[in-house]
Amino acid sequence: MLLDLRRAVTVSIIFFIMLGLAYPLAETGIGQALFNHQANGSLTPLGSTRIGQNWTGPQWFQGRPDGDDPNATGGSNLGPRSKDLLDKYKERIDGLEKQGLTPHQDLVSASGSGVDPDISPAAAYAQVPVVAKARGLSDDQLRALVERHVEGPQWGFLGAPHVNVLELNKELATLR
Numbered sequence: 001m002l003l004d005l006r007r008a009v010t011v012s013i014i015f016f017i018m019l020g021l022a023y024p025l026a027e028t029g030i031g032q033a034l035f036n037h038q039a040n041g042s043l044t045p046l047g048s049t050r051i052g053q054n055w056t057g058p059q060w061f062q063g064r065p066d067g068d069d070p071n072a073t074g075g076s077n078l079g080p081r082s083k084d085l086l087d088k089y090k091e092r093i094d095g096l097e098k099q100g101l102t103p104h105q106d107l108v109s110a111s112g113s114g115v116d117p118d119i120s121p122a123a124a125y126a127q128v129p130v131v132a133k134a135r136g137l138s139d140d141q142l143r144a145l146v147e148r149h150v151e152g153p154q155w156g157f158l159g160a161p162h163v164n165v166l167e168l169n170k171e172l173a174t175l176r
Helices: 002-034 083-098 121-135 139-149 165-174
Strands: 162-164
Touching: 121 139, 121 162, 121 165, 139 162, 139 165, 162 165
Parallel strands: none
Antiparallel strands: none
């Protein structure tokens, strides 16, 4: 019996060292060596490129109405027949129209995760006239900017083309 107990404790210690220490340290080392920017939160001076940010004013491209609290992830669980959801959509549409923006699905509906940093190229192009007017830039100049930031599907076939709003606005801030 004492021999069985000693074996059980020995195996537990070995597995603790392998799976509780060595494996996590190896994974952290690989992540830091090969994917340093992503492993450290994809941070920039304006925020993380993986978490949607709130942009105020017509001089910025707007993202999804998710908010910028990474702790508030997840959908609202409101169904398509929900009066609360329809009221939110109407309020968002009115707000976009007051800014002179054409309401686009990405600018009206929140993402499933609640922190999506990307919008569709169509939603970005729909904002070009308003942002151009607010910044005193030409529509063509901003369309070219959006075009440079359109990313294709991952590995060429997973997902849809998208635009990271933070990256787009970072470059927009450098334009004169």
